[in-house]
Amino acid sequence: xxxxxxxxxxxxxxxxxxxxxxxxxxxxxxxxxxxxxxxxxxxxxxxxxxxxxxxxxxxxxxxxxxxxxxxxxxxxxxxxxxxxxxxxxxxxxxxxxxxxxxxxxxxxxxxxxxxxxxxxxxxxxxxxxxxxxxxxxxxxxxxxxxxxxxxxxxxxxxxxxxxxxxxxxxxxxxxxxxxxxxxxxxxxxxxxxxxxxxxxxxxxxxxxxxxxxxxxxxxxxxxxxxxxxxxxxxxxxxxxxxxxxxxxxxxxxxxxxxxxxxxxxxxxxxxxxxxxxxxxxxxxxxxxxxxxxxxxxxxxxxxxxxxxx
Amino acid sequence: xxxxxxxxxxxxxxxxxxxxxxxxxxxxxxxxxxxxxxxxxxxxxxxxxxxxxxxxxxxxxxxxxxxxxxxxxxxxxxxxxxxxxxxxxxxxxxxxxxxxxxxxxxxxxxxxxxxxxxxxxxxxxxxxxxxxxxxxxxxxxxxxxxxxxxxxxxxxxxxxxxxxxxxxxxxxxxxxxxxxxxxxxxxxxxxxxxxxxxxxxxxxxxxxxxxxxxxxxxxxxxxxxxxxxxxxxxxxxxxxxxxxxxxxxxxxxxxxxxxxxxxxxxxxxxxxxxxxxxxxxxxxxxxxxxxxxxxxxxxxxxxxxxxxxxxxxxxxxxxxxxxxxxxxxxxxxxxxxxxxxxxxxxxxxxxxxxxxxxxxxxxxxxxxxxxxxxxxxxxxxxxxxxxxxxxxxxxxxxxxxxxxxxxxxxxxxxxxxxxxxxx
Numbered sequence: 001x002x003x004x005x006x007x008x009x010x011x012x013x014x015x016x017x018x019x020x021x022x023x024x025x026x027x028x029x030x031x032x033x034x035x036x037x038x039x040x041x042x043x044x045x046x047x048x049x050x051x052x053x054x055x056x057x058x059x060x061x062x063x064x065x066x067x068x069x070x071x072x073x074x075x076x077x078x079x080x081x082x083x084x085x086x087x088x089x090x091x092x093x094x095x096x097x098x099x100x101x102x103x104x105x106x107x108x109x110x111x112x113x114x115x116x117x118x119x120x121x122x123x124x125x126x127x128x129x130x131x132x133x134x135x136x137x138x139x140x141x142x143x144x145x146x147x148x149x150x151x152x153x154x155x156x157x158x159x160x161x162x163x164x165x166x167x168x169x170x171x172x173x174x175x176x177x178x179x180x181x182x183x184x185x186x187x188x189x190x191x192x193x194x195x196x197x198x199x200x201x202x203x204x205x206x207x208x209x210x211x212x213x214x215x216x217x218x219x220x221x222x223x224x225x226x227x228x229x230x231x232x233x234x235x236x237x238x239x240x241x242x243x244x245x246x247x248x249x250x251x252x253x254x255x256x257x258x259x260x261x262x263x264x265x266x267x268x269x270x271x272x273x274x275x276x277x278x279x280x281x282x283x284x285x286x287x288x289x290x291x292x293x294x295x296x297x298x299x300x301x302x303x304x305x306x307x308x309x
Numbered sequence: 310x311x312x313x314x315x316x317x318x319x320x321x322x323x324x325x326x327x328x329x330x331x332x333x334x335x336x337x338x339x340x341x342x343x344x345x346x347x348x349x350x351x352x353x354x355x356x357x358x359x360x361x362x363x364x365x366x367x368x369x370x371x372x373x374x375x376x377x378x379x380x381x382x383x384x385x386x387x388x389x390x391x392x393x394x395x396x397x398x399x400x401x402x403x404x405x406x407x408x409x410x411x412x413x414x415x416x417x418x419x420x421x422x423x424x425x426x427x428x429x430x431x432x433x434x435x436x437x438x439x440x441x442x443x444x445x446x447x448x449x450x451x452x453x454x455x456x457x458x459x460x461x462x463x464x465x466x467x468x469x470x471x472x473x474x475x476x477x478x479x480x481x482x483x484x485x486x487x488x489x490x491x492x493x494x495x496x497x498x499x500x501x502x503x504x505x506x507x508x509x510x511x512x513x514x515x516x517x518x519x520x521x522x523x524x525x526x527x528x529x530x531x532x533x534x535x536x537x538x539x540x541x542x543x544x545x546x547x548x549x550x551x552x553x554x555x556x557x558x559x560x561x562x563x564x565x566x567x568x569x570x571x572x573x574x575x576x577x578x579x580x581x582x583x584x585x586x587x588x589x590x591x592x593x594x595x596x597x598x599x600x601x602x603x604x605x606x607x608x609x610x611x612x613x614x615x616x617x618x619x620x621x622x623x624x625x626x627x628x629x630x631x632x633x634x635x636x637x638x639x640x641x642x643x644x645x646x647x648x649x650x651x652x653x654x655x656x657x658x659x660x661x662x663x664x665x666x667x668x669x670x671x672x673x674x675x676x677x678x679x680x681x682x683x684x685x686x687x688x689x690x691x692x693x694x695x696x697x698x699x700x701x702x703x704x705x706x707x708x709x710x711x712x713x714x715x716x717x718x719x720x721x722x723x724x725x726x727x728x729x730x731x732x
Contacts, residue, residue: 028508028510028568029510029512031508031510032508032510032511032512033512035507035508035510036362036511036512039362043366047369052670053617053668053669053670053671053672054617054670054671054672054673054674054677056373058672059373059672062672070372070373070374070375071372071373072369072372072373072396073372073395073396073397073398074369074395074396138372169388170512170513171512171514
C-alpha cells in the first residue's frame, strides 16, 4: 500500500490548540469523523468554560449558592467523577481551588503572599464538601457564596476522552490527538512504526535520554508548575496550590501520568504535582495500569526525576 | 468578615478585582440570570424527536430549564437515541416517533429531524393536539412548509414555534428597539455571511445509514447552505428591515469538498428588499474567515451583528444619542463602535456604563431563551416569539434562494407566495 498521509485537523479551544492526526485509507470519511470529534470539543468548551458568559459552568457559579441549579445530567456525572477523584487523590485534585488561586494572585497576576484573613476567607470557599448533588433533579448547590468550580484542570483531558470515543465509534483505527501538547492520546498504532511514542520535555531531565511514554490506546497527561515562581519569606513558590493546605506547592515542577483514561490522567497529573514523588506508590496502588513520573527539586535544588517512565 | 459567619455583603465589598465575575443577587436579577418571574404551572412535558447533534443541543438546553421536563425521546438510529438518553436519563426512548406523539406523557413535541422529515411529524403532532417546536427550516419544499404553517394556523389553541432562535436572542431583541427608533437613518444595504471550514459530511457504520446522515448534501432532502443555515440571518434581515424580498439571484459552486456531493459548498446571493435596499449574503464551507455576521448600513449609522456581540458605528454627521456618553466604545473594522449590550436599557437609565458594569454578552443563549419563550407561550399564554408565518416566510426565502443558486436565474418572490390563510 502506498503511503497515505494523515488527515490533520485542528481547533482552538479551552485556551489552547487541539490537533488530530488521523490515519486510514479514506480521507473523506476520516475528515468527517475528525470534524465530529472537534465539534464535540467545541461543544464541551462552550459548556465547561469558566470564562464564557453563557457557559453552563458560569451559570452554575453564579447561581448555585442561592438556589439548586439544574444541569445537564452528563455534566452532573462529570462533577460526581471529579468528586470521586478528589477523594481518590486525598484531596489533591480539586476543582474548587479557584478562590485560593485568586487569594495568591495566581490569576492573571504574578503571585503574592495573601494576608491571613484573605487566605482564611478563600479556604472557607474551597473544597468539594461545599458542593451538594441532588440525583433526583440533577441539581447541584453550593454551601455558600464565593464557592466556584473551575474545570481548567480536567476539561482538556475530558475533551480528549470524548473525542477518542467519537473517533472510535466512527471507525478510526489509527490516530494521535492532543490538546495543547499536555493531554495526548494514541489510538491503535501508527501506520509506520510500532508504537506511538511521546517524549517528555523539560523540566523532566533529558540526560542521557528524555523519559518516553508509549501510547498505544493510552493517554498521557503532563502538568507543570506554570507561570513564574515568586519569593516570599525566603521560599520560592510556583503557581500550583495544594488544596489541602491552601498553600502553593514548592518542590515538584512537573508531573506526567499515562493510562487508559485521558480525564483520569489529567486529574492524577494535577494531584501528583501537589503531592510530589512520595505519592507515586499510592497512585500506582489505587490506579492499576497507570504509570507516573514526577520532576522535582531535591534538597540541594537540583532537578531530579522519580517514577516509571 | 469579623467572625465565622460568612457575610455575603462584606465579602462582596472586600472582594478583589478578580471577583468581578461574581455579581450581586440584585445584579443577577437585573441581568435576567435569576428569574423574578418564574413560568407558572408544572414543568412542561416535552418529547424530542431527532437526537442527532442539534437534537442533543436542544436536550442539553432543556435539561437546564426548571420549567421543562423531557419525558420522551425518539430517533430511528439507536446510537443517537442512546446518546440522547444520556442527556435525559429519565425520558423514555423509542425508535418510532408515533409512539412519542401518542404518549399522554408528552404535551409538546420538538421536531429536530432532518428537514425533509418535518412535515409528516409536525402534522401528526398537531393532529394529536400537541404543541410543536419545529426546527428551521420548516421544510425543504414550499409545499411542505406551507402545509406545516397552514396546519399550525388552524389550531390556534396549540402553540407552534418555529426554530428561528435569533428571534429569541436577547441581543437581537435589544438592538431591535434601536432599529425601530430609526438609528440606521435611510438603510442603504445589508451584507451577511456565514463561513466555516467544515465538510458538512458525516460518517456512519453502513452506507445506507451514511446516506441518510448526509441528507444536507443532497438537493432532494435539503435546501442547501442558504436554506439550511442562511435563513436564520435572512430572518434577522426581514425582522430589522420590516419587509420581505421581492426577488433573489444567486451563484453556487463546489470549491473544496469535491467528494461527490450535490450541494454547493460556496454561495453568493443578492436579495431585493423594498425601497432599493439589497442584501448580499455569502456563505462558504471552504474558508472560516471572519465566521458569521450581518451588517446593516444606513445614512446615520451601521449595525454589526454577531451572535453574542453587536456594535453600532455612527456617521460623523449624525446626531449625538442621549445615552452614547455612557456607552462602551470598542474598535471594530478600524472604526469606533458603540458596544450594544443586551438588557442595558436599565443600566443606561441609571447612568451606568453597559459592558463595564455587568456582562457584555447575554447570560442566556438564544436557544435557551427560545425554549423559555416557547414554554411561557404554553403556560402563560404569551404571544409566540416566532409564529408559523415568520417561520414559513424565512423558510420559503431560503428555498427560493437555493433555486436561484442552482438555476442561475433571477427568481421573483411574488407577495402571494408569502401569504397564508388565517383561520
